Amino acid sequence: MxxxxxxxxxxxxxxxxxxxxxxxxxxxxxxxxxxxxxxxxxxxxxPPHPSALQLFLIFSRIGLTSFGGGLSGWLLREFVEDRHWMSEEEFLNGLAISQALPGVNVKNMAIWIGYRLCGRWGAIAGFTGIIVPPAILIILIAVGFTTLERFDITHLALDGAAAAAIGLSLSMGLTAARRVPRRLVPLLVMVATFVAVGVLRLPLVWVVLGLGAFSVALAYARL
Amino acid sequence: MPNALLALMAVFVPLSLVTIGGGQSAIADMQRQVVEVQHWMTQAQFVDAFAISRMAPGPGSLLVTLIGWHVAGFWGAVVATLAIFGPTAFMIYGVAHLWSRYEGARWQRALELGLRPVAAGLILAAVYVLMLTLDGGWLARLIALASTGALMLTRINPLALIAIGAAIYIGLHAALPA
Structure with missing residues (x-):
């Protein structure tokens, strides 16, 4: 008081x-x-259980402000580091699942987080919040695009934003890497995934199915 | 124009199912379908739409919303958006549901532990590819690294970070000889 x-x-x-x-x-x-x-x-x-409306507003805000991309990094920042509504481990589990399943990662992640925090309505709030408001905005941007595009500063600002946004992805990647068990096989799987996708540019589907199945089978045998 | 709406669904629903690891993997195929097969857009229009989807906040896959809008207006945008995001939404929802139900099961721990290194490798690979293709060369890469440091060491808000990054980039660009 x-x-x-x-x-x-x-x-x-x-x-x-x-x-x-x-x-x-x-x-x-x-x-x-x-x-x-x-x-x-x-x-x-x-609060341990945010309301669906609250989740919708948070996802909308992130959807509407995340210039430059790297949305999963924004979500990690928001839900784990700032609000502490989820543990880092719970978030990274969801991220791994979101990446292994088909579908846009961010959308998968929004549904995952929404469901964990607020059940079915939370999932709906996550899905609609991360998609509908930015979908409306992107159409508005498209309408004004020819005007915006004429200015050099638009391009510079967007290039700068994209560069800074990589930081969100990279710091999330480092967080995820830190959580990989410090044993030979998991570390090798991480490096192999990186090389296969980043350097050799192999199709993601086969990398996830192949290395993922191998890694999960080994983890199962160890448990 | 229900035919156009059906065609949008016929193109984007299958695409939504093959987007493992993020929407970017589907862009090339989308371009082929939209420009070469369906003739919904010219190559220049597609490139513009792609540029807008990178410029706009939110998921990059909202590119399909623009394509839908271009093909059939409001309902085109709605149908295309649902087609690319909808089907797989039920999948992740089902998995999230099962996950809560079987908390702690052995198969679940195995999936969590086993997928973790794959997920980490995927994120780092995506960053690596982005770094290589970044517009703006070393200046942009430097900003990316500085931004990573700022995020790991401080509690800076992401929006502030992005704004500062853009401002510094513009400033340095103006200050440095081209």
């Missing part, structure tokens, strides 16, 4: 700006946010 009783939301904004907030960007409250003005600390511990 002593701390900021009258402006809990302002306090959030401040926290969010300084990057220390576990909780929210302005405008999207945790469930407990406004329960009482004096319970600021309460609202800072993230």
């Amino acid at each position: 002593a701390e900021a009783p009258s402006h809990p939301r302002m306090a959030h904004r401040q926290l969010a700006k300084h990057g220390g907030a576990q909780d929210d960007a302005p405008g999207k409250g945790g469930i407990f946010r406004d329960s009482a003005s004096g319970r600021l600390t309460m609202s800072e511990t993230s």
Whole structure:
């Protein structure tokens, strides 16, 4: 009660700006946010079960702001590192499954996260949030494209954004690599996947089916 | 124009099923279908749409939304988007459901542990390919590495990171002799 009783939301904004907030960007409250003005600390511990609407808004925001690509990296940042709604391990498990199954990774990941956090409605919120708002935006961009394209600065800004966005993917890749068991076979499988896809440019389907099946079978035998 | 809508589905549903490891793998095939087989777009129009999908935020596969829009307006956009994202959505949903139901089963641990090195290799390979093909050469690669460092060492917000990256890139581009 002593701390900021009258402006809990302002306090959030401040926290969010300084990057220390576990909780929210302005405008999207945790469930407990406004329960009482004096319970600021309460609202800072993230709610374990976000609502489907809240998830929809988060996925929409990411879908609408993720210039330059690397969306899975944005999701890792948001759900694991900032909000602590999922463990790194749980996220990476979902990512591995999302990559092994057909379908656009980000969409798979959004459904996975949504389902884990909020069941069926969470999955629907993830799917619609990551696709519908950006789909509308991309059509608007297409309509204005000829105007936008005339400016050199548009291209420069996008090239710069794409470069910075690689950081999201690379840091996620390093996080994932750190989680690979430190044994000969898993490390070899990781390197072989990298070489097969990155250097030799073999079709992903066969790499995932081949190396994936081999690696899973070995893991099964070890358990 | 139900025929156009059916044609969109006939092209994009099969494509959605072969996109393992992300939508990028399907782009070449999509280009062939859209430009050479169906004649929905000229090569130049396809290249423009591709450029827009890279420029826009959100999943890169929204390229199909643009193609659908181009072919049959609003409903074309809706049908194409559902065709590319919909079928596989049920698959991951089913798996997520089974996952929660059989938490801790041996096959599940085996899948988690076994797929982990493959997933890590795939992400790093994607980054490697992106790094090689990045527009803007060493300057852009330097920004990519700096951005990685910033993400791993600080709690910077991704949107701020992207904005700063773009600003630095524009600034250095202006400052350095071409």
